[in-house]
Structures are given as structure tokens and as C-alpha cells.
Amino acid sequence: MSLAVVVPVLDEAAGIAAALDALAPLRAAGHHVVVVDGGSSDATVALARPRADRVLVAPRGRAVQMSVGAHAARGDTLLFLHADVRLPAGAAEAVERALGAGAQWGRFDVALEGRSRWLPLVAASMNARSAATGICTGDQALFVRRDAFEAAGGFPAIALMEDVALSARLRARFGPPARLRERVVASGRRWDVRGALRTIASMWRLRHAYWRGADPDELARRYYGVAPPPRPVLQVFAKAPAPGRVKTRLAQAIGSEAAARAYAALAEHTLRVAAAARRAGVVGAVELWVEPGAPVGSFDSWTGEFDVRVREQRGADLGERMHAALRDALTRGHPALLIGTDVPGYDVPYLAQAAAALATHDAAIGPAEDGGYVLIGLARDVDAFSGIAWSSGGVLEATRAMLAGAHVRWHELPPLWDVDTHDDWQRWRQEMVA
Secondary structure (H helix, E strand, O other): OEEEEEEOOOOOOOOOHHHOOHHHHHHHOOEEEEEOOOOOOOOOOHHHHHHEEEEEOOOOHHHOOOOOOOOHHOOEEEOOOOEEOOOOOHHHHHHHHHHHHOOEEEEEEEEOOOOOOHHHHHHHHHHHHHHHOOOHHHHHHOEEHHHHHHHHOOOOOOOHHHHHHHHHHHHHHHOOEEEEEEEEEEEOHHHHHHHHHHHHHHHHHHHHHHHOOHHHHHHHHHHHHHOOOOEEEEEEEEEEEEOOOOHHHHHHHHHHHHHHHHHHHHHHHHHHHHHHHHHOOOOEEEEEEEEEOOOOOOOOHHHHHHOEEEEEEOOOHHHHHHHHHHHHHHHHOOOOOOOOOOOOOOOOHHHHHHHHOOOOOEEEEEEOOOOOOEEEEEOOOOOOOOOOOOOOOOOOHHHHHOOOOOOOOEEOOOEEEOOOOHHHHHHHHHHHHO
């Protein structure tokens, strides 16, 4: 068994070092620890980096953070661990025994650590309720085989009750969870701060409302005191994948038919990533913005397979068309991310970093190695497109200058590369083989 421990965090600087140090034996044994930050304003990320195999940034919310971590984690078994929960000694071995006995998923019993004298009773109630219902809470360190997690659809993209919803999906498909009698130790801080009886009553009211069909976003607003922010619209700019219409530079080396097949394969990779990002809650709607006058029916297979809405680009040049698309989403009250279709390196964590950046910045840019960019996002309407010489090596620098001149705060992601030339195509083929 290879175990991937996914830890969602938000402003956990006070305890994250100790929490991750406790996982060092798992890392030493070859297991993988991924931390996913939801926009901490303290030193959480800096403290986590030397203590985890990978530290990611995602939009705030445990469901989306854990989903992004699952996409990035290495391991055939996922274990979702809150930052204030400590695993018992021998946790990996206990999980492996449960899976070896035929379980597809499971959870630990829990003990609560804190000041309130009610905490032992609360923990006993949590364990008994979970045993009776087959529903787990995040404090119980839920674990699941990766293929079972994916078959169940992962965490739903909701702002609260994601652990309850995933448990219900897994129970329906694979039966009740394995119950490990080894106890995780969870912090009782929320019971200490809010009062034990008050917290118990509040959680029961929220669960009851959820089971009666209440909107999880509204429940999150009641629980956290703020409404979840709107998720970005993801806009994919595309051309009809027809010979002679796409990848004309590449076609000079490999022929127009092969270039069109390469374009279609890259576009389908992009749309698969986009669909996965939507399921994870990283983005909201996914839109396919197609070239003006594209042949009717050119995108039917993609719209059916990837459930995207087709929109037609508008404008005299590429800059006008991109600006018009982004403004379209902004006027509907959503930030927007715009990407092309020829970048092998797109993945869910990359889009999550861009989406998270728009919560604190006016714009986000994903630089390209050739001097352009592979992604641009806006949280407010900014003209970063006028007067730029597109398809030149100076696009990124010109865009930076325009943003700086407009006093815009932007975030830059790590650079990626796109497939334009024969050398790019060979590099892509080598990476696919590897």
C-alpha cells in the first residue's frame, strides 16, 4: 500500500509544524504528504514547505482543498487528515490491514482533546453514531482506496458537509466503512471556544437541515458567518480541429493531418482537466469559446463528452476576443480564467492556484516559456490586451507593463510550455512516453 495523506489548512501556523512533524515517520516509510492551503494570512505555508512532500494553494474550502490534494498526491490510498487531528502510532499499518481484509474505505475512532468535561461524551457519541450510520466526519481521518474515491465521484463541490456527502456516496457503492479502533486525537478547540453544548446543538441543527435538503452554501454561511465566494468561470479558447486550420507551424514539419490530430489530443487533455477542475469545485462553469465562423458541428463530440457550453469569440483580433470573453463572465458576477488548448502541463492544481490568486489579486497570469502566456485571469475588468503584438515573443512583457501601468495587483504562476513547433511536439511525445 502506498498512502497519500492530504492535509487541508487555513491559518494553522500555531500548530502546523507539530502536526506535520508527527507525519515524518510516514514520509520516511515512503508515503506521501500533501498540504493544501486555502489562503492563509499567517506563516502556515512557510512552515509546511519543509515538512511536506508538496504544498499547494487552492480556493478556500475543505472540499475543494482536499480534492485538489487528491489530484496531486501519489499513492493508491488516500487519507484525509485535518490539521488539528493526530494519527495514532501504526496508523498506516492499521489502514493496510483494513484494506487487506477487503475494505474499500474506512475511518478511525476519535478522542477529543480539550478543556471541556463534555469532550469524552462527544467523542463517544461521534464514534457510536458513525458505527450505526456508516457516515464519517472529517475528525475521524477518513481513508479510501483511490479507485474507490474516483468511482464515487470524490468530494462534491459543496461548502459544508463534504465529509458526510462523500461518506454517503461511498456507503451506497461499497458498503459501510471499516471501523478502526485505534483512535485519532482531534482538537476540541471548537467545543472549548463556542461551548460544548452550544456546539453540539449547532452541529445537529446543521446536519438536520442538510438531510432535509438545505443548500450547503447557505449552511456554510450560517456556520462560518460568511458566504462562499463565487467560483471562477473557466473559458477555453479553441479552434475547429481540422487539417489546415490548426497548428500550421507544426504542420510544416509533420503534415496538416498529423498536426490536426495533435491539436485535438491537446484540446481533449485540456477539456478533461477543465472537467476535473469543475468537479473538484476549483471552477464553476466551463465554457468553450470557439473561433468566429467555425464549421457547424465541429465541437459536438467535445460538448457531449465534457459537458461544456459553446460560445463564439467576438472581436477584431485575439486581444479583443479574450477581453470580450473575460468581460462577459465579469458582468455576470464571476471572476474568469481563460486558457488555450495546446499546453500539456495543465492540471487541476495549476488551475486551483490560479483560481485562488483571484481571491486576493486583480489578475493572474500563467507565463509561457516562449514569451507569451498560457493562462490569464481577471477578478475585475482590466484592459491588458490593447496594442499587443500577438504571436510575438514580447506578449508577456507587454502585458506586465500594461498591468503595472494600470496599478493592477497580479499573481504569476509557474511557467508552462505549449506545443507550437516540431521541437515542442517531440518534447510532448517524449513526456507522454515517460
